[in-house]
Amino acid sequence: GLTQHFGISPRWLDHIPFGGASGIVAMRRAARAVQAGDANIVACVAGDTNHVDSFRKMLSTFSCFAQDAVYPYGSGGANASFALITKNYMNSYGAKREDFAKICIAQRDNALSIPHAMMKKRLTLDEYMLARPIADPIHLFDCVMSCAGAEAFIVCREDIAKSLNLPSVRILSTIERHNAFPNDPMQVRGGWELDIGELWSMAELKPSDVDFVETYDDYPVISMMQFEDLGFCAKGDGPDFVRSHTLTNDGTFPHNTSGGQLSVGQAGAAGGFLGLVEAMRQLTSQPLGSQVPNANACLVSGFGMINYDRGLSSCAAVLERAA
Numbered sequence: 001g002l003t004q005h006f007g008i009s010p011r012w013l014d015h016i017p018f019g020g021a022s023g024i025v026a027m028r029r030a031a032r033a034v035q036a037g038d039a040n041i042v043a044c045v046a047g048d049t050n051h052v053d054s055f056r057k058m059l060s061t062f063s064c065f066a067q068d069a070v071y072p073y074g075s076g077g078a079n080a081s082f083a084l085i086t087k088n089y090m091n092s093y094g095a096k097r098e099d100f101a102k103i104c105i106a107q108r109d110n111a112l113s114i115p116h117a118m119m120k121k122r123l124t125l126d127e128y129m130l131a132r133p134i135a136d137p138i139h140l141f142d143c144v145m146s147c148a149g150a151e152a153f154i155v156c157r158e159d160i161a162k163s164l165n166l167p168s169v170r171i172l173s174t175i176e177r178h179n180a181f182p183n184d185p186m187q188v189r190g191g192w193e194l195d196i197g198e199l200w201s202m203a204e205l206k207p208s209d210v211d212f213v214e215t216y217d218d219y220p221v222i223s224m225m226q227f228e229d230l231g232f233c234a235k236g237d238g239p240d241f242v243r244s245h246t247l248t249n250d251g252t253f254p255h256n257t258s259g260g261q262l263s264v265g266q267a268g269a270a271g272g273f274l275g276l277v278e279a280m281r282q283l284t285s286q287p288l289g290s291q292v293p294n295a296n297a298c299l300v301s302g303f304g305m306i307n308y309d310r311g312l313s314s315c316a317a318v319l320e321r322a323a
Contacts, residue, residue, distance in 0.1 A: 002045070012039040019304025020216040021176070021313035022046060023151070023273035028174040028317070030155035040156060047150030048268025055146055065307040078218065078306050079143065083135035085309065086221040088186045090137065093236040097137060099243065100220040101128040103255070104141050104262055106247035107217070111259020113289035118145045118265035141262070144218050149267030151277045158322070167284035172297075172318040173202035178305075179312050187310035190303060192229035195316075200231065203318035205297060207231040210318070212254035212282060212292045214275030216303040217261050222311070226301050230316060249290045257282055257292055276300050276317070283321045296321045 003010060012033050016022040023046065030042035059076035061067055066076065089095055108123040123141060131140035154166070161168040175198060177191025192199075200206055207230065215226040224238035232253075233241040245253035258264055258278040261271050281287045282295045301316040 010039075012042065018272070018302075018313045019269070019306075020218060020272040020311075021302035021304040021315045022269060023276040024174060024300060024302040024315040024317050025176055025313075026273075027153070027155060027171065027276065028176060028315070031171055031174075034155055034157060040160060042155045043152060044155060044273070045150065045152040046267075046269040046273045047152075048270055049148045050146045050268055051148075054268075063305070063307065070308055079135040079138060081306050081308055082142075082219040082221065083138045085187055086142075086219065087137055089188055089221050089225065092188055093239060095221070095224065095239040097129065097139075098125070099224070099239045100142060101125055102242050103217075103220040103223055103247060104128055107256045107260045108263045109248050110254075110257055110289065111263035114258050114264060115288060116149075117259050117263055118147050119259070119263040123263075138219065142219050144261040144266035144271070145263075147265035147267050149265065149270055151267070151270040151273035153273070153277055153280055161322075167286065168322045169280050169283045169319045170322055172205065172320055173199050174315065174317040175199045176315040177313075180314065184310075188225070189229050189235065190225060190311065191314035192226065192301065192316055193235075196229065196231050199316055199318060205318060207299075210297045210299050211295045212249075212257055212279075212298045214256055214279050214298065214300040215260075216272065216275065216301055217256055218266065218271070218303070220262070222303055223255070223260075226303070230299060230301060249292050254292045257287070258289060272302050272304060275302075279319055283319060 016026045018025050026044040030044055033039045060071045105123050111117040128141050133139050175195035177194055180191030180194050215223040217223045227233055227241050228235045228238050247255040249257050279298045279300045282292050297320040299318050303311050303314050305312040
């Protein structure tokens with residue numbers, strides 16, 4: 001549809017239907033296509049035209065799993081699923097709502113300088129704690145704000161980027177995994193844990209070497225889970241890790257530097273691109289909001305395809321500022 005709309009005839013095309021994992025998977029496959037010579041320049045594009053009731057209308061057809069196994073029994077959408085995941089994580093590792101609040105409040109602070117952010121008012125701990133419940137233990141500010149929007153980036157060889165005078169970043173490593181740990185009774189880890197050694201060894205870096213982190217944040221429990229699975233702390237230490245850092249752009253462990261989906265908004269398929277595009281902006285010194293000091297390397301992660309009690313797709317990439 002896009003090729004017809006824009007009147008173009010590309011020699012390479014792919015469609016990446018992996019929800020919040022789609023941005024990094026798109027970059028990964030575009031890079032392979034460039035390496036193989038199938039394409040010289042690949043535009044990776046995602047967007048959505050969410051309306052007020054878009055999510056309500058798709059509850060019954062969110063996935064084949066939802067259509068056949070969940071919706072007929074009165075459950076629909078991600079809130080109930082992530083409530084199960086969140087409650088189980090809290091029971092397993094001692095996380096408290098105040099820990100999730102810190103993630104949400106820090107991201108809101110990061111978003112205040114972003115002109116396109118949906119949420120433009122500072123969030124306080126009292127406001128977070130007293131917000132109306134959605135699906136216990138999830139409350140209002142644990143949920144992303146659906147919106148219309150788009151994100152995009154270009155993948156090409158370094159020499160092409162230089163010849164076109166394009167600001168660029170280098171891809172040091174990527175990983176992708178689907179349906180990891182299927183025997184876990186309920187998700188407390190993602191596929192990152194299986195491939196984390198390969199991610200860091202390929203990049204020739206360690207977690208302490210990156211200057212900021214962009215996680216997929218449809219709910220704060222998933223960001224906390226990614227801190228663990230990506231090697232920043234041990235499994236179960238996510239709550240203590242959050243308590244020991246500011247998570248803000250001007251503090252320790254800058255996280256979701258644009259505010260993430262929890263404050264900027266989730267533009268459907270483009271939600272999986274948000275952190276990746278923000279990382280590129282930070283590493284090329286052209287952020288829409290505040291700049292992370294001395295931003296030279298970062299990690300970006302993706303997560304998607306939620307069914308009843310887990311997300312099936314996970315991925316990550318390590319990027320660095322071009323020389």
